[in-house]
Amino acid sequence: MCALRRARGSVLVIFLLLHSATSFYLPGLAPVSFCEPGSVQSTIEMFVNRLDSVESVLPYEYKAFDFCTIDSEKRPSENLGQVLFGERIEPSPYKFEFKKKQECKHVCTKAYDTTNAQDKGRLDFLKKGMLLNYQHHWIVDNMPVTWCYDVEDGQKFCNPGFPIGCYVNEAGRPKDACVVNSEFNDKDTFYFFNHVDITIHYHVVENEGTGARLRTTTLAPDCTGGPMDLSNKFSGEFKIAYTYSVQFVEDKNIRWASRWDYILESMPHTNIQWFSIMNSLVIVLFLSGMVAMIMLRTLHKDIARYNQIDSVEDAQEEFGWKLVHGDVFRPPRKGMLLSVFLGSGTQIFLMTFVTLFFACLGFLSPANRGALMTCAVVLWVLLGTPAGYVAARFYKSFGGEKWKTNVLLTCFLCPGVVFADFFVMNLILWGEGSSAAMPFGTLVAILALWFCISVPLTFIGAYFGFKKTGIEHPVRTNQIPRQIPEQSFYTKPLPGIVMGGILPFGCIFIQLFFILNSIWSHQMYYMFGFLFLVFIILVITCSEATILLCYFHLCAEDYHWQWRSFLTSGFTAVYFLIYAIHYFFSKLQITGLASTILYFGYTMIMALIFFLFTGTIGFFACFWFVTKIYSVVKVD
Template sequence: MASSGTAHTFNNPAIFAEVLLKGLLGGLGVQSPDEELPWSRRIHCGFVLVYSLVSYFYSCSAFYLPGLAPVSFCAKDKGGEDCQTVIQLFVNRLDSVESVLPYEYDMFDFCKDEMETRPSENLGQVLFGERIESSPYKVNFLEEVKCKSLCTKSYKKGNKEDATKLDFLKMGMQLNYQHHWIIDNMPVTWCYDVEDDQKYCNPGFPVGCLVNQDGKPKDACVINAEFHKKNTFYVFNHVDIKISYHSGEAEGWRGARLVAATLEPKSINQADEKNPNCDGAIPMEVPGVFDSDVSIVYTYSVTFEENNAIKWASRWDYILVSMPHTNIQWFSIMNSLVIVLFLSGMVAMIMLRTLHKDIARYNQVDQVKALLHKASNDQGKILGALRGRTGGVRMEAGARGCFPAPRKGMLLSVFLGQGTQIFIMTFITLFLACLGFLSPANRGALMTCSVVLWVLLGTPAGYVSARLYKTFGGEKWKTNVLLTALLCPGIVFADFFLMNLILWVEGSSAAIPFGTLVAILALWFGISVPLTFLGAYFGFKKAAIEQPVRTNQIPRQIPEQSFFTKPVPGMSHQMYYMFGFLFLVFIILLITCSEATVLLCYFHLCAEDYHWWWRSFLTSGFTAVYLFIYSVHYFFSKLQIVGAASTFLYFGYTLIMVLIFFLFTGTIGFFACFWFVNKIYSVVKVKMGLYIL
């Protein structure tokens, strides 16, 4: 129980602020400027501080970080401004694992909404090719629907327009194109049982399926024994929608909140379109050869289920947990951590043992200096003796020969500037994603955040590129700034524009509209390029980075390298979808690239090879080559992509990712090695009089 004095303190903000300040000072052992607090009063103030903080945090209310507030739904007769009655069902683009070409819902001959509306989409949604629109499926909260007819699509034999529409629908079934529906900003999932009595929830469901000419069912046709006729397509023309909700009666808020939306697609041949029967067992068949009229009746049913066990904030869990690739691979993470610990141990051994001995030997130069005065004519013997006494990093390689300007310094500085921009963008994006701001519920936020951050981070790119280019002794600053602002983004945009042309020709929904392309160019040239020039201005105004030792004007000859300094390739892979673990893997990648580059750099310095500038960048940047090799392997072993356009698009987008990853990892390795080399030679007391070579 708090005392009356304590209660009075809480009621007076001024006194409470004073006590809080004094409690902080007392807890830290710092005296107040106007008086000395006795220990008893310090303890009392500390108690007040702890009590107030606990009370404050206990009374705090949580909020949903992505900024998407929950929507309450009520029955039709109980609706209001704070409680909706109509549940809108939106449809998104259709895509396929056998094709990289997504298509809008309207491209297929499905039932259309007469009052079609399209919600506004952000930049990320447009770049990802999302095309969300309203659907003809009408749903009211707690109003169940039983086998309601939506529309009928008829295809007449001999009609070219009907034949074209039906052929496109058959193509969608043959390539296993998937619907993607949205209710309350949540995907409508198709859940079904798989092996080991587990349930798999797919955030999409197929248009239909095919039984080929050999009588072998493909894709979803394997789930029903009635799908057995050769060279026949089966259309899923009926859906049973089940919506689960969390009631607010016991929670203190009005109405209910939707926590799950699932469906089950069915293929039903309706004998009477005016009186549909959704319990029929005869599937809706579309013959492979269009030799007779075809009529498809689309129907749907809706049921509701109260489920108070699922909270609104965790309604995505059942989707993420059921997907096989979202299971956290703890073994892979632990394996990566073991590798990091192994590399850290090697780096620590070098820093604490080998380099410590090297530095101790270098600092013995003062003892040898007296020998120079006695035997100035015998410098060769002395230098030979010094070479014999020094191990690890050689003196010649470690001092004047270790910091020559790299070849193609302009290109290296440009790559490092762009890599810095990508690294900061990636770090901030993943950090915000870990906090929940970029959750899947906030559609397109991840891509939008990445693009905006890349545009705004032109300043550090220009600064790093200019500062390093000046350190390398470069003088063509205008060329450096232009290349930093235009080279790598230009390559990415050219590749992206070429891919977009293919999407335009194919009529895909992933094709970026012309207005969006203009907006991207405006962001690039209107914001990113000027910011790059601004950063380069400050970079060139700064003095060049001072090296710990002076550099010989005449490059030394590099001895023949041992076999262990040659690169040895190795690769592994793992996919992560949850941002928290993705951020952990990002940190592991950062440490691994840094330590592996430092180790290889040290081994080359021991072998008197001073060409570490480009090697440090390429050592970790070569990870992008492994990424490309794995992408090729994944294409041929896992994917079922057919068609030249889809193949070209796959490798076109892969090259963009490989370039970005090359700059990203290369920059990590370079700055780790740059810090390492400067650190070890800044503590070595090199006497320049010894290097009369």
């Protein structure tokens, strides 16, 4: 009963081999040597990961679907990032001996009686998994088992996973994987992919005797018989026999260093129009250059003209940004909240920069599962000191005196909102029995990292921030605030803030599509070099766009620039939220109330983090700009 054998596709697996002892490999990525049966390293183990679907946000553990399992072996340890992403790697009964061919190897048989409530529940859950197109995720020597099949124009697509089965509806229309085989044509019928054929390609390692590097695996039908099907109206006893076949073929073409290439090159987002991406980058760089040229040229003329003024009478006749020099450094309203946002934003900015830097070096590649999230969480915890220092320093410069409240809000306000949202999402995952639900022990560990490491480090940073003298401004602040004249439409706060986020969002929306695909469509993301480039462009664009609008507002004699600069670049997060909503309704096929709540719950967390990140960039850029221009002109 081989439902998958006639599907036009292949399961491909690449293995690692040990090279020279003097070679350097990233942590956890050292190759393994496999030898013929009878040697120490001849058994090839396969591990199983959680199952997920593009139609549901809820991943489930492998054993939740009543597949063949093995309980005698200890499951591999998982890092924090894997737990946060809901990965549950377990040993499986699928084991191979190097170079040993096996045909129709029986793994186990699962029996169901629809008259029994427990059996019917397990079978119904399996049917639900096929209806929602849940995918297996198998791992062999740290490489995903991939299902490759032909697509348009003779190209081949390799999916890092393969379906547990498919369904043909009552109208006779095949759904998902059923379209690849014309034999799947019975109406209102489920087809089980209970058998897989694996062909492992390998090549002998030079200077290592019989040692070999196992590289790729393809499907080759070995078993006989038609696809295993089950009518949706069936009642009675039903059995599913899980089997596999494996054979080994020597191939000298692909090396260990390029073992991921066949997966990455076949994925859709690697073939998306690179011309469009580069065109967007060129446009963003061009606009950034124009903004910089306009600012430098305009300010050069203004500063030269103001420095030529010799009399107070002439100065009084002037208008523009010089007239507000006595109010430009006046403390903003809600200075406590702004300083807390700046501290949290600094923490997020440094965390993002360092994480992307290590990702560019290859330490956080897809092969190192969970490393990206683990690195980000650990860095956030350790960067509490800069957060406390920045928040305290600016709060003191704003004239604040409630330093205890400032430190506590820096420690708990933004992280508390994120944790509360995450905890509610986790309760939903617990209620749905999803593998993405964080265990209680891990939840306690995260709270321990927060309270025992991040909070003390934030207090240390705040201590040094309050201990130092306040930030010295180049001009004195008048005691009586200057009246702000009536503003035109484009210099009013809301239009300027709305316009300010357009340009930064324009430089990231293409990359944002790839990131959302990797999160919600379960595609691999590996273009960290390009992401780091977009990160730098985003920082430059946020800074220049905010500085430009800040200059216009100062020329209109509106000196309330602190909050406006933060919100101008921070409004990029609103465009991100709008795009995420558009992505949900136009690109995803997510169904169910729980999955919808989870999608928007996690999206709100990402939007908040992005708001703090971009807002902090805009504020610091404007702070530097305002300090600079008022320190180089003569103010009477």
